Amino acid sequence: MSTTVTSEQVEGIVREALVKFGTPVEAITPDATFEALDVDSLDLVEMAQIIEEEFGVELTASDVKGIATMGELVNLIVTRT
Amino acid sequence: MREVVITGVGAVTPLGIGAHTLHERWSAGVCAVSDGEAGCTDFDATDFLSIKEARRADRFTQLAIAACQEALDDAGWADEAPYASEEMGCIFGTGIGGLSTIERNQSQLASGGQVSPLAVPLMMGNAGSASLAMRHGIRGPVYGIVSACAAGANAIGSAARAIQCGDASAVLTGGSEATLTPLAKAAFAALDATSQCGVSRPFDVRRDGFVMGEGAAVLVLEDGERARRRGARVLATVRGYGATCDAFHLTAPDAEGSGQAAAITAALRDAELEPAQIDYVNAHGTSTPLNDRAETLALKTALGRRAHEIPISSTKSAIGHLLGAAGAVEAVATVLALRDGIAPPTLGLEEPDPELDLDYVAQVSRPLSLGDARKAVALSNSFGFGGHNAVLCLEAQ
Numbered sequence: 103m104s105t106t107v108t109s110e111q112v113e114g115i116v117r118e119a120l121v122k123f124g125t126p127v128e129a130i131t132p133d134a135t136f137e138a139l140d141v142d143s144l145d146l147v148e149m150a151q152i153i154e155e156e157f158g159v160e161l162t163a164s165d166v167k168g169i170a171t172m173g174e175l176v177n178l179i180v181t182r183t
Numbered sequence: 184m185r186e187v188v189i190t191g192v193g194a195v196t197p198l199g200i201g202a203h204t205l206h207e208r209w210s211a212g213v214c215a216v217s218d219g220e221a222g223c224t225d226f227d228a229t230d231f232l233s234i235k236e237a238r239r240a241d242r243f244t245q246l247a248i249a250a251c252q253e254a255l256d257d258a259g260w261a262d263e264a265p266y267a268s269e270e271m272g273c274i275f276g277t278g279i280g281g282l283s284t285i286e287r288n289q290s291q292l293a294s295g296g297q298v299s300p301l302a303v304p305l306m307m308g309n310a311g312s313a314s315l316a317m318r319h320g321i322r323g324p325v326y327g328i329v330s331a332c333a334a335g336a337n338a339i340g341s342a343a344r345a346i347q348c349g350d351a352s353a354v355l356t357g358g359s360e361a362t363l364t365p366l367a368k369a370a371f372a373a374l375d376a377t378s379q380c381g382v383s384r385p386f387d388v389r390r391d392g393f394v395m396g397e398g399a400a401v402l403v404l405e406d407g408e409r410a411r412r413r414g415a416r417v418l419a420t421v422r423g424y425g426a427t428c429d430a431f432h433l434t435a436p437d438a439e440g441s442g443q444a445a446a447i448t449a450a451l452r453d454a455e456l457e458p459a460q461i462d463y464v465n466a467h468g469t470s471t472p473l474n475d476r477a478e479t480l481a482l483k484t485a486l487g488r489r490a491h492e493i494p495i496s497s498t499k500s501a502i503g504h505l506l507g508a509a510g511a512v513e514a515v516a517t518v519l520a521l522r523d524g525i526a527p528p529t530l531g532l533e534e535p536d537p538e539l540d541l542d543y544v545a546q547v548s549r550p551l552s553l554g555d556a557r558k559a560v561a562l563s564n565s566f567g568f569g570g571h572n573a574v575l576c577l578e579a580q
Binding site (some may be wrong): 120125155 | 237297402
């Protein structure tokens with residue numbers, strides 16, 4: 103997999119997915135918790151599919167278990183690419 | 184046994200949004216069939232659901248949620264349910280479940296794509312009952328009923344039983360279906376079940392199959408004593424329920440209608456009523472050659488001479504066949520017809536079948552002839568593939 107993936111690119115895809123899931127766009131910030139955004143386990147499984155398709159990064163349930171914010175998720179993905 | 188009353192109704196049907204829209208348009212003779220099918224073309228899920236909620240629901244569940252909101256508003260529950268969570272149930276029917284979800288995911292899989300993690304929670308037949316329970320905080324008995332085109336009526340009957348035996352004080356019930364999909368249309372056509380000419384005309388000599396429709400209806404059932412204590416407006420009473428099975432054929436009704444007749448007789452017995460006390464029959468009336476003949480025989484067997492005196496009409500003449508939602512939508516239509524004392528018409532019935540000699544209220548609504556001051560009583564018939572027969576006996580207030 104390419105190593106040129108930037109945080110901005112990953113954040114763009116994650117943000118787009120959250121909006122698709124129905125999260126209000128103005129509520130999405132790197133520090134907002136998934137709990138506060140009403141993003142639940144089903145959303146995160148869908149998110150993992152999108153990440154795999156976009157970046158070839160496989161995220162398991164235990165990978166995302168400790169992830170509480172979009173910022174943390176973006177960092178995890180970037181370190182895996 | 185506890186009295187079971189209906190305090191609220193809601194529906195989304197091919198005639199439009201709302202139970203009253205269904206009642207008024209059907210009574211006025213409006214037919215929603217277009218190009219051989221009857222879709223809920225006025226329905227936009229985002230009018231009722233957030234983006235997130237809409238994504239988490241197959242169309243059949245979306246229709247159920249919209250119908251449920253109307254029913255709860257109608258029952259005066261809009262702000263707060265008048266029962267504790269554990270006292271409330273949701274028993275909800277569907278014939279097939281989330282078929283469009285299955286088809287979409289199957290097509291993604293076949294083209295090498297991914298299957299959505301939402302596929303199972305959206306397609307499962309209990310998604311309707313589960314979603315309504317989650318949305319309205321219902322923590323008593325909650326489950327789906329699956330009995331093909333009898334599911335809506337079986338759900339209402341089972342809900343009434345749950346109240347009668349004390350499992351719940353209030354139950355949201357009804358049915359939903361949304362299968363105007365390529366697979367369902369091809370599959371019913373392969374069985375010769377659907378009309379080739381695309382016309383729903385129950386009891387007409389030219390009838391050649393049903394027209395598929397989609398939609399949902401929800402009824403709020405409550406323990407009569409509790410409902411009256413809270414000052415609820417009571418629309419109707421569920422007087423009786425009869426459920427039987429033909430145990431005869433996977434798709435065809437028993438030609439003599441004996442299983443259907445047994446369900447009608449059981450509903451009357453449950454209601455402690457005689458055929459002479461029935462004022463109206465909302466027929467299953469699918470517009471298939473086999474059903475309309477068997478149902479006519481069943482009505483004669485169960486009701487005797489009275490069968491010839493009662494107005495009988497088919498909601499499916501106006502909205503097509505809503506499969507697992509049909510029994511619920513037709514129960515709602517029956518409740519409102521009783522309230523107004525009318526028999527809505529069997530539309531499209533222009534050339535009577537000489538073999539079918541009952542009064543099918545052809546084309547134009549008619550006032551019910553209620554000789555004395557007693558409350559109007561109706562039967563609502565629903566029969567499904569698999570030989571499932573469910574009959575409700577409903578009494579106006």
